[in-house]
Amino acid sequence: MRAVLISAPGDASKLALGETQTPVPKATELLVKVHSFALNRMDISQRMGSYPPPPGASSILGVEFSGTILECGSAAKTAWKEGDEVFGLVPGGAYAEYVVIDAEMAIRKPQNISWQVAAALPEVWFTAYQALFLNCNMAEGEDVLIHAGASGVGLAAIQLAKLKKANRIIVTVGSDEKKDFCKSVGATHAINYKTEDFASKVLEFTGKKGVDVIVDFVGQTHWNGNLESLAMDGRMVMLAFLSGPVIKESNLAAILRKRLTIRGSTLRSRDLTYQRKLKALVENEVFSEIFNGNPDLQCVIDKEFSWKDIVQAHLFLESNVSKGKIVVNID
Numbered sequence: 001m002r003a004v005l006i007s008a009p010g011d012a013s014k015l016a017l018g019e020t021q022t023p024v025p026k027a028t029e030l031l032v033k034v035h036s037f038a039l040n041r042m043d044i045s046q047r048m049g050s051y052p053p054p055p056g057a058s059s060i061l062g063v064e065f066s067g068t069i070l071e072c073g074s075a076a077k078t079a080w081k082e083g084d085e086v087f088g089l090v091p092g093g094a095y096a097e098y099v100v101i102d103a104e105m106a107i108r109k110p111q112n113i114s115w116q117v118a119a120a121l122p123e124v125w126f127t128a129y130q131a132l133f134l135n136c137n138m139a140e141g142e143d144v145l146i147h148a149g150a151s152g153v154g155l156a157a158i159q160l161a162k163l164k165k166a167n168r169i170i171v172t173v174g175s176d177e178k179k180d181f182c183k184s185v186g187a188t189h190a191i192n193y194k195t196e197d198f199a200s201k202v203l204e205f206t207g208k209k210g211v212d213v214i215v216d217f218v219g220q221t222h223w224n225g226n227l228e229s230l231a232m233d234g235r236m237v238m239l240a241f242l243s244g245p246v247i248k249e250s251n252l253a254a255i256l257r258k259r260l261t262i263r264g265s266t267l268r269s270r271d272l273t274y275q276r277k278l279k280a281l282v283e284n285e286v287f288s289e290i291f292n293g294n295p296d297l298q299c300v301i302d303k304e305f306s307w308k309d310i311v312q313a314h315l316f317l318e319s320n321v322s323k324g325k326i327v328v329n330i331d
Helices: 041-047 115-120 122-135 152-163 176-184 198-205 220-229 253-257 272-291 307-318
Strands: 002-006 015-019 029-038 064-072 085-089 098-102 144-146 169-173 189-192 211-216 230-238 261-264 301-306 325-329
Touching: 015 307, 029 115, 041 307, 064 098, 064 115, 085 098, 085 122, 085 272, 115 301, 115 325, 122 152, 122 211, 122 230, 122 272, 144 152, 152 169, 152 176, 152 211, 152 272, 169 176, 169 198, 176 189, 189 198, 198 220, 211 220, 220 230, 220 253, 301 307, 307 325
Parallel strands: 144 169, 144 211, 169 189, 211 230, 230 261, 301 325
Antiparallel strands: 002 015, 029 064, 029 098, 029 325, 064 085
């Protein structure tokens, strides 16, 4: 089969279409002919050699896709059949003509959902749901701060917080244009972290109380501001370190004084049992709403590319100008 291969760890120029072996589904798996796949920041890290796939996973990039079932494993035939249209999350292998997925992780694609939207749904909505509700136990009426608000996960988190009736939904972004965009999908307040001190603005918006929940992707540059922004008994989940993981100086007293809970979280390395449970929660509580046309839940796609232009697609992702997801179509 054809797939996007990495000639050597490095920049986007190391990506090119090539030939590799077609995967063979196990008894509990499906072999899917891929129509579209979506990009994620972890793909950049893996391409550069700093984020290897989990043990046993495909070394090919890509964790989310949409496509048509070509073959069902022997134990998967009761729920699925050849020709069914599906999408889902995998530990790797989506940048290819064919991918295998655990049958219980596959999600049936409704006819009213496009291939592109289906491919863009799993990773960001799974991650945002996990961050807000499983990691931080966000409850109705609480105040939330979401960094990287215009990212795919950020936009999903805004909409989930609104769906679950958060009080204030505050985001940080890198431009005034992105401020307006985040408000259009449900943020109540937006901060341009390049021109405004986000911690001061958070305290202003919340009457000096601070927020109950923070979803952070940034790390080093935002750490001290996050401690300042959290309310008593606040919870923060860290999903990435876009500005770096090393903090040179910080006063940790706020963690004790405010009784803060801070945790790290990943999804790709979670075991299959956990991922199946998460998939069921998101499918029942979130995707069902999207499928039924809930206007408050949007899958935001910024741009589409042909997989022949995979280098340009990665460069666009790395430019940090996108709002929402980047989808690649196999043609």
